[in-house]
Amino acid sequence: MTAHAEVSPIIVCGCQRSGTTAIVRILNDNGMMISNEWALFDWPQWQDQFSLAEWLENKRDEVQKNLWLQYWHLEIELNGSEAEQGFPAALHSIYGKRDAWRWGDKWSDYVFQIDTVKAHFPQAKIIYIYRDGRDVVASMLRKTIEKDIGTGFKRWVNSIEAWLSWKDRIDHLAIRQEDLLQHPEKVAADIADYCGFTLESAGHAAYVLLGADAEIAEDHVSENPYKHTGAYHDQFSDADIPDDAKRHLINLGYF
Numbered sequence: 001m002t003a004h005a006e007v008s009p010i011i012v013c014g015c016q017r018s019g020t021t022a023i024v025r026i027l028n029d030n031g032m033m034i035s036n037e038w039a040l041f042d043w044p045q046w047q048d049q050f051s052l053a054e055w056l057e058n059k060r061d062e063v064q065k066n067l068w069l070q071y072w073h074l075e076i077e078l079n080g081s082e083a084e085q086g087f088p089a090a091l092h093s094i095y096g097k098r099d100a101w102r103w104g105d106k107w108s109d110y111v112f113q114i115d116t117v118k119a120h121f122p123q124a125k126i127i128y129i130y131r132d133g134r135d136v137v138a139s140m141l142r143k144t145i146e147k148d149i150g151t152g153f154k155r156w157v158n159s160i161e162a163w164l165s166w167k168d169r170i171d172h173l174a175i176r177q178e179d180l181l182q183h184p185e186k187v188a189a190d191i192a193d194y195c196g197f198t199l200e201s202a203g204h205a206a207y208v209l210l211g212a213d214a215e216i217a218e219d220h221v222s223e224n225p226y227k228h229t230g231a232y233h234d235q236f237s238d239a240d241i242p243d244d245a246k247r248h249l250i251n252l253g254y255f
Contacts, residue, residue, distance in 0.1 A: 013106070
């Protein structure tokens, strides 16, 4: 791994249920080492209580106890004082042990932490994916992430507004989830071009899995990627959409 790779992670973000996992699947399918919701940048909120080493130790404990985390993440190995050498050294100590030349992390709330990301990793590649907020909220309700449309739309609006606050001043790749569904190979090629690697496979892009799992089969959309596009009417109507959400839907061309 080159020094450039150590300080240039790929950061994937976007409101939950917008397709961030689909982006990770494409990247991982092409040799990138992208972890899933490790969220180390949440540490600054707790740095008055924990050192970075303690924070990472807590993450290691979580991995050892949680089989799901073990599936997605590498075991943490901290040697000496490397965890106290700052974010690049700490994150590289976790993710830099593989022969891949590019690594990164996916967390929906990175959208609120982009300035921190760029401060520590000026060469980071930022990918933001967004989706029709009505479908996002409907998916949140199906997955019981939110209990009502008001809190669901608030989460979507907060993500969109955070993105809008930095979209014109920070280099990044913005992707519409609907474009990913309709033109998966093209979007995969755009991701490869932006991140600077040769696209070896668009296989995962060809059957995008938007948070599919065995327990909730109705969110398995690989056979019909358009199943949930515009299918929010069984949950609520357009008249129920809050004004701020409707404004963003209009500006983004969804309404």
